[in-house]
Each structure stands twice: as structure tokens, then as C-alpha cells.
Amino acid sequence: MDEIIGALLSEDSTAQDFAGVRLPESYRGAVLRKEDTGMFEGMASADKDPRKSLHLHDVPVPLPSAGEALIAVMASSVNYNTVWSSIFEPLPTFGFLERYARLSPAAARHDQPYHVIGSDLAGVVLRTGPGVNRWKPGDRVVAHCLSVELESSDGHNDTMLDPEQRIWGFETNFGGLAQLALVKSNQLMPKAEHLTWEEAASPGLVNSTAYRQLVSRNGAGMKQGDNVLIWGAGGGLGSYATQFALAGGANPICVVSSPEKAEICRRMGAEAVIDRNAEGYKFWKDERTQDPREWKRFGSKIRELTGGEDIDIVFEHPGRETFGASVYVTRKGGTITTCASTSGYMHEYDNRYLWMSLKRIIGSHFANYREAWEANRLIAKGKIHPTLSKVYSLEETGQAAHDVHRNAHQGKVGVLCLAPEEGLGVRDAEMRAEHLDAINRFREKTPS
Numbered sequence: 001m002d003e004i005i006g007a008l009l010s011e012d013s014t015a016q017d018f019a020g021v022r023l024p025e026s027y028r029g030a031v032l033r034k035e036d037t038g039m040f041e042g043m044a045s046a047d048k049d050p051r052k053s054l055h056l057h058d059v060p061v062p063l064p065s066a067g068e069a070l071i072a073v074m075a076s077s078v079n080y081n082t083v084w085s086s087i088f089e090p091l092p093t094f095g096f097l098e099r100y101a102r103l104s105p106a107a108a109r110h111d112q113p114y115h116v117i118g119s120d121l122a123g124v125v126l127r128t129g130p131g132v133n134r135w136k137p138g139d140r141v142v143a144h145c146l147s148v149e150l151e152s153s154d155g156h157n158d159t160m161l162d163p164e165q166r167i168w169g170f171e172t173n174f175g176g177l178a179q180l181a182l183v184k185s186n187q188l189m190p191k192a193e194h195l196t197w198e199e200a201a202s203p204g205l206v207n208s209t210a211y212r213q214l215v216s217r218n219g220a221g222m223k224q225g226d227n228v229l230i231w232g233a234g235g236g237l238g239s240y241a242t243q244f245a246l247a248g249g250a251n252p253i254c255v256v257s258s259p260e261k262a263e264i265c266r267r268m269g270a271e272a273v274i275d276r277n278a279e280g281y282k283f284w285k286d287e288r289t290q291d292p293r294e295w296k297r298f299g300s301k302i303r304e305l306t307g308g309e310d311i312d313i314v315f316e317h318p319g320r321e322t323f324g325a326s327v328y329v330t331r332k333g334g335t336i337t338t339c340a341s342t343s344g345y346m347h348e349y350d351n352r353y354l355w356m357s358l359k360r361i362i363g364s365h366f367a368n369y370r371e372a373w374e375a376n377r378l379i380a381k382g383k384i385h386p387t388l389s390k391v392y393s394l395e396e397t398g399q400a401a402h403d404v405h406r407n408a409h410q411g412k413v414g415v416l417c418l419a420p421e422e423g424l425g426v427r428d429a430e431m432r433a434e435h436l437d438a439i440n441r442f443r444e445k446t447p448s
């Protein structure tokens with residue numbers, strides 16, 4: 001690994017240097033163990049602790065086969081899927097790996113007694129497999145997390161519709177929370193050169209997801225002037241949805257749960273912010289009964305902030321707890337677009353408010369390569385900025401996932417992999433200086 005680190009840290013390294021480095025036999029990654037999948041049985045979700053299930057292990061280096069690339073990972077980030085994987089909910093990820101393994105000999109490599117997780121990375125290409133022409137050793141890249149096979153016709157209009165669509169580092173092995181990672185070459189995109197490695201690694205999954213869900217024609221197709229209700233606007237997805245709304249001339253109505261997160265939304269430029277804790281909304285009277293009076297109270301607050309207007313698009317992901325309210329506050333003909341169910345996937349809403357008012361619910365999931373590329377392009381152009389708040393070492397991945405599980409974080413949290421310290425990797429200092437305030441908006445402590 002030392003030879004690789006040497007090449008990574010020298011500004012003079014050439015493509016030949018990277019192509020020539022000797023690969024080690026093993027590398028270190030944040031892994032889950034198959035033997036641990038029952039460890040939290042009988043516990044409430046909130047009590048399941050990723051620090052107990054995520055371990056740093058040495059695992060064998062997988063060599064890239066056709067269409068794949070091996071990446072030296074400088075930095076990665078924690079996503080909510082890191083939390084789901086590490087608490088083995090809704091299902092242990094090993095079942096995904098077993099199913100993938102049945103597809104082909106190359107896919108069979110993913111079925112191991114360990115799962116190296118992680119769905120984001122920024123790093124450098126080390127090796128490419130046969131059939132990879134566009135990328136070469138030495139290229140500085142980020143990877144989006146869509147893994148597809150595209151052998152079926154279904155995925156050829158929109159690759160998210162491929163029957164063999166998977167989320168890399170969640171439904172496949174050899175993910176980004178590690179020193180090395182194996183990706184398909186059609187996951188690669190250029191790294192934004194005004195960002196550090198850890199900043200560049202942090203938007204990927206959530207930025208692309210928010211782009212499809214809110215902006216793309218495959219999602220809500222947001223337009224100028226739309227009132228967009230954004231749940232969790234200070235969190236991973238929401239911090240990018242808020243920026244897309246602002247950059248696209250829409251009007252974000254940000255929902256958060258603390259004054260600190262409200263302040264962060266204002267720093268991004270949002271004017272309409274609702275602190276759901278301070279307002280004390282109780283959409284459910286008990287586990288089975290919702291309270292429509294609370295939906296109305298929420299709707300009145302929105303009208304107060306919009307000058308009497310209702311919501312054109314709801315950016316949904318909390319799920320069961322908020323979905324009834326989301327459907328209610330959407331205007332006639334408006335759209336509820338959902339990509340998740342953090343608080344429970346059995347949603348309940350009053351369908352009269354949906355059909356009588358001709359509202360639409362749109363399911364959205366990650367993003368196709370083009371959408372991920374567009375979202376990454378906006379990062380590279382400095383139109384959308386990383387929302388990195390805190391950076392952990394690879395050893396501390398369990399703690400980072402624990403903090404996200406407790407909702408104790410803001411924006412995104414990053415993880416250093418081969419990068420020995422924060423602040424490395426910037427090649428466009430001029431552009432960075434231009435956007436520094438926006439890049440640091442979420443930072444708990446501005447790095448020195």
C-alpha cells in the first residue's frame with residue numbers, strides 16, 4: 001500500500017506511475033461480517049449500534065474484470081444506507097450479495113463472508129479491466145453508486161429501470177469505505193478540482209438522488225417559482241434539494257428539527273424555514289391514528305411563509321410519520337415525490353385529498369448515469385456545493401454511522417481513507433477561493 005500512497009501524494013505522478021504501482025494482496029476496509037447478522041435481534045432500531053457491527057478488516061484485493069476499475073480511495077462518506085447496512089435493516093445485505101452472485105462468475109466474487117460497504121468515493125484510478133477505454137490509471141475521479149448490467153432492453157431508456165440495477169457498496173461488495181474499491185467504469189465521473197478529496201466524496205449519492213427526485217423529468221421536474229417542501233433540509237438529501245430549489249428559481253420551504261439546522265438553511269439562502277420541534281407537530285395521535293388537525297396546522301404555517309400559497313412539490317423521505325401531512329399540504333395538481341421511508345414504510349394518507357385534488361405520487365430511486373453526471377457537473381461548476389460538516393478517519397466509520405443514526409449530524413459526514421489528512425486534493429485554488437464560504441457553510445469547525 002505504501003507504493004500506492006507514495007504515488008497518490010506526489011504531485012508529479014504520471015499515468016505510467018499509477019499503472020506501474022504494485023498492487024498489495026490485501027487492503028483495509030470498513031466491513032460487516034456475515035456471522036454478525038443476528039447480533040441485534042429483538043432490539044429496537046434506535047438501540048442498534050453501528051459501532052458494534054462495523055469493523056476495520058484486511059480483505060483480499062479484487063482485480064477488475066471486464067468493464068471495471070480498481071480505485072485508490074482517498075475519501076468516502078457515510079450515507080443513510082451505511083446505517084441500514086450496519087443495523088441489518090430492513091434486511092442483512094448479505095442476501096443481496098448472494099443473489100447478485102448467481103448472475104455471473106464476475107458477480108460471484110461479491111458473495112463473501114464480509115461486506116465492504118460504502119456508496120461514495122473520491123480517488124484515483126489504479127487499474128482498469130478489458131473494454132475500459134475512457135478511463136485510465138491516474139485519472140482523478142468520483143464514483144456514483146449505480147451498478148447495472150444492461151443486458152435487458154428494460155434499462156436502455158433509463159438505466160435505473162435495468163432489472164439488474166443495484167446500489168454499489170450496499171447491494172454489491174467492495175464499496176467505498178475502504179483503501180481500495182471496485183467499481184464499474186460507467187460509475188466514474190471527473191472529480192471537481194476546486195474541492196478537497198473529502199469534500200468531493202461527500203455529495204455523490206445524495207446529490208444525484210436529490211437531482212433525479214426533484215429536478216429531472218424522471219422525478220418532479222421542478223420549475224421556476226415552485227413552492228418545494230423539503231423535509232430534513234439540513235440533512236443529507238435535503239441539503240442538496242434545498243440548493244437545487246434555490247439554484248433553479250424555486251422557493252424552498254425547509255423543515256428541520258433544531259435552531260442550528262434552521263440557521264444552516266438560512267445560510268444556504270432559504271427564507272422559509274420550519275422548526276418541526278419548536279412547532280411541536282404530532283401528526284400521529286397514537287401508533288395507528290393520524291390527526292388531520294395537525295396536518296391543517298402545518299398547512300397554515302406553510303401558507304404563512306408563502307403568502308397564502310400551497311406546496312407544488314413535496315420532497316419526501318421520512319415516510320410513515322410525515323406522509324399523510326405531505327399529501328394534505330400539496331396543492332391541487334401538485335406532486336409528492338418520495339425516495340425513502342426512514343420512519344416506516346407502511347404509509348397511510350387520506351386518499352380523498354389525492355384523487356379529488358388530482359395530486360401525483362412519484363417514486364424515485366437514486367439516479368441514472370446521466371442524472372448523476374448532471375448533478376456532478378453542477379458541483380464542478382460551483383453551482384451546488386458540498387455540505388460536509390465533519391470528517392472521520394476510516395477507523396471511526398462505526399462512530400460516524402452511529403452519529404448519522406442518532407440524527408446528530410448535519411449535511412454529510414466524510415471519511416478519510418488513503419488521504420492522510422483533510423485539505424488535500426485541490427488543483428483549482430482560484431475557483432476554491434471564489435466559493436470558500438459556500439463550501440464551508442456546514443463545517444462544524446473550519447479546517448485550518
Ligand code: NAP
Pocket residue numbers: 079080081084205206209231232233234235236237238255256257258261276317318321322339340341342343364365366367404407411
Ligand atoms: P439524513 O442525513 O439522516 O437526513 C434525513 C433528515 O430527515 C434528518 O436530518 C431529519 O431532519 C429528517 N427526519 C428524520 N426522521 C424524520 C421524521 N420522522 N420526521 C421528519 N423528518 C425526519 O439522511 P439522508 O441521507 O437525507 O437520507 C434520508 C432517507 O433517504 C434515508 O432513509 C435514506 O436511506 C434514504 N435515501 C434513499 C435514496 C434512494 O436512492 N432511494 C438515496 C438517498 C437516501 P430534521 O431532524 O432536521 O427534521
